[in-house]
Amino acid sequence: MSDLLVRGGTVVTVDPGFRVVADGAVAVRDGLVVWVGPAAESGAWVGPGTEVLDVRGGAILPGINDSHVHAAMLGAYWPQLWMDSMAAGGGLPTPRELETEAERRGAIERAQDVLLSYGITSCTEPGLGPGADGQHGGACGAAVLDTYVSLAREGALRVRVSALRLFGELDGPSTLEAVAAGLSSEDPAAGCDPRWFNILGLKIFADGIPPMRNAYMSEPYPGDGGGRGELLTEGGEAGLRAMILAGHRAGGQVAVHATGDRAIDIVVDAFAEAMAADGRDDAGHYVIHGDCASPCTLERMAQHGIGLNAQPVIQQATAGMLAAALGDERAAQAFAFGTARAAGVPLRLSSDAPVVAPDWRASIAAAATRADPAQRLTVAEGIKAYTIDAAHQDGAADWKGSIEPGKVADLCILSTDPFAIPPTDLPAADITYTLVDGTVAFKAV
Ligand SMILES: [Zn+2]
Structure with a gap:
């Protein structure tokens, strides 16, 4: 019965x-x-x-798992979305300021209403912590993390949340000192039901994004100014590697925003080295965005079980900007979802809301209709990337992500x-x- x-x-x-x-x-x-x-x-x-x-x-369908969505920030901006506002010629829209506990709860409640209306039952908050306190109305700050913990302890969350901790700035610099100090602090989610709120590990920003010409590349950007972009981490490559190693040694997952081919190479190298050093090769580390990952890097990611978390709607919306920054030929090689899938990279799709709406239907449609047939994903692959594959990213594929007894x-x-x-x-x-x-x-x- x-x-x-x-x-x-x-x-x-x-x-x-x-x-x-x-x-x-x-x-x-x-x-x-x-x-x-x-x-x-x-x-x-x-x-x-x-x-x-x-x-x-x-x-x-199984409940949708948007594996990269800044939910509280979505709640702070909603119904405004970054891409819409920028396309209309404005800059970023203005968020609500989340200064009080009631305002933080209000933003999370609003975000949960939005996510549930899209069929989303699980999400990943990719970066909450003190480094972001002064950004986006405080929507990714340390107090929001505390609000999530309170809601989880009260049994008041309606969407399952996995979180990554951020000890630097959102889309900005970080220091090894702050990361090391943060990692040695107590797990704020201790005592929460991990099926509702769970801290999975560490978020690091390696570089910027190609359309802004601040993604870290192996070859210079074409045209005037040139340059190869640079890493955001203090101490450059050595600093980034040390942060990844510290995150790995702390026992959790490490997820790194990396978009330039050189930045991605360094991150993948550091992941592989950290895993080889202690044999913890099921750490679940992954690259976020991964725009310009080379075929050879994707092969190495597959070999080491390093995931890729990608956003097809952003790819679609920024294709023109990417071509303007990199030239047509290099731009055409970016976002190689088909190559990643063929290589066997654990591939998860997500929205990165509030950059765009948390609409997985649009995301799968974008991936399934890519101009280059070699880089298309099927609708079935898209659904997997938003359900069981995302559950794997959460280390939770044994209890969610598919419709199966138990x-x-x-x-x-x-x-x-x-x-x-x-x-x-x-x-x-x-x-x-x-x-x-x-x-x-x-x-x-
Ligand atoms: Zn993001």
Whole structure:
């Protein structure tokens, strides 16, 4: 018997065989999936106490995991998005100032409403800590981390959050001294239910971004001014390597914003060296963005199990700026998602909201419709990158990321079967329900 039976759509399980069950059903008990199969065979799971949720013709997907979204910052800016504001000729929009606990809670609540409306049940806050206190209204500062911990202890979070700690500035410099001091401080999430709030490790910014010509490259930028960009870390390459080693030795995950080919090379080298030194080769370290990773670096990432966290909508929106900064030929080699997939790099897709909206449908559509067919991902690969592969990034693939018995009943219900429409139509498919822990957390009106 089950508490809840969700039926009336195609179940996309994202299990190891990527089983898709037409006219399927999912039985839930105590917040966990207990059975998945054809609706016609679900009778044994339905009793007098079973609630039946008929989703009427759509698709039942695992809850979406946006594996790189600045959620509290999204809440501070929403409904403003950076890319929209910049495209309209303005600079960055102005965030709400999060000075009080009530303001911080308000931003997180707003962000959770937005994320749930997109079917997102898990997210990664990629960088919270004292270095960012003065930036973006304090939305990535140390106090926000404390607010998350309080909400988690109260059982008040509605979206599962994994966080990385940041001891330098957001998109700015950092020092080994601050990183080392931060890593030796207490884990603020101790005592939280790790299925709701979990600190996974350390975030480091290695460099800037190619359109600003401050990504760290092996070859000079074309045109006047030239230069190869530079690292943001104090002490340059040695400083960056030492920070990565310190993060690894602290026992967690290290995730590094690196976009220039040279910056990515250094990061991958340092990851491999740190893992080889103590044999902890399942550390789950990953490169964030990775715009200009070379094919040879992607091979090394695959070999060492180093992940790549990439944002197809940003790739799509900034393609012109990238070509202006690097020239057409080098720009065409960037964001090599297809090469990464073919090499076997653990690939996760994400939004980086509030840069753009946390819309995974647009993200998968962008990846599936790349001009260069060799760099396209399929819709199925996109869904995996937003569910089970993202759960692997969280070290949580044993309990979330797919619809399988024993896993949490986090579900995203789409109005349309994503495999029955062209990828260009995916963004128009509605999210009708979002379930977290077997409970409806969002319902379209
Ligand atoms: Zn980011």
